[in-house]
Amino acid sequence: MVAEQTSKIKAILETQRGRTITALSSLIAIQNAVGYLPPESMEEVASFTGVSVNDVWGVATFYTHFRHEPPLKHSVEVCWGPSCHLRGGDKVMENFKKLLGVVGEKSANNEVSFKGSSCLAACQQAPVIMANEELVGNVKPEQVQDIVNNLDKYGRHH
Numbered sequence: 001m002v003a004e005q006t007s008k009i010k011a012i013l014e015t016q017r018g019r020t021i022t023a024l025s026s027l028i029a030i031q032n033a034v035g036y037l038p039p040e041s042m043e044e045v046a047s048f049t050g051v052s053v054n055d056v057w058g059v060a061t062f063y064t065h066f067r068h069e070p071p072l073k074h075s076v077e078v079c080w081g082p083s084c085h086l087r088g089g090d091k092v093m094e095n096f097k098k099l100l101g102v103v104g105e106k107s108a109n110n111e112v113s114f115k116g117s118s119c120l121a122a123c124q125q126a127p128v129i130m131a132n133e134e135l136v137g138n139v140k141p142e143q144v145q146d147i148v149n150n151l152d153k154y155g156r157h158h
């Protein structure tokens, strides 16, 4: 499995030849292809780019964009920033947690990753959530059940 993963990563890196290659661009290519950065990525990127493994780890952990675990089927991010809070975001948050049965950062059925955000940069549409990779604005607490039931219809999911 590890060998399989390593050769997949090598193949992804090979597709980068002929471009400007950096540790960052290589890590992005892997995450785009695999959905996250398997641990083997660090050594492969280091040998591919000539950057030390430590420095590759530095890049991989600096950017919050990178995931270090396989993504779940869906993701939900609820904004709890001030604009959203003032317009009912706390009730939206509460309903998502209740309806998904959130424990830690996952739903009870292990299919949805869940997190709060301090601002999703769409305050004028508060309250705002991100369903998979789709921004949904003006969310009403009573709409949450419908969103949870229809997560397949939102954004890109894995």
Ligand code: FES
Pocket: 079, 080, 081, 082, 083, 084, 085, 118, 119, 120, 121, 122, 123, 124, 126, 127, 128
């Ligand atoms: S505070 Fe919620 S999007 Fe900015």
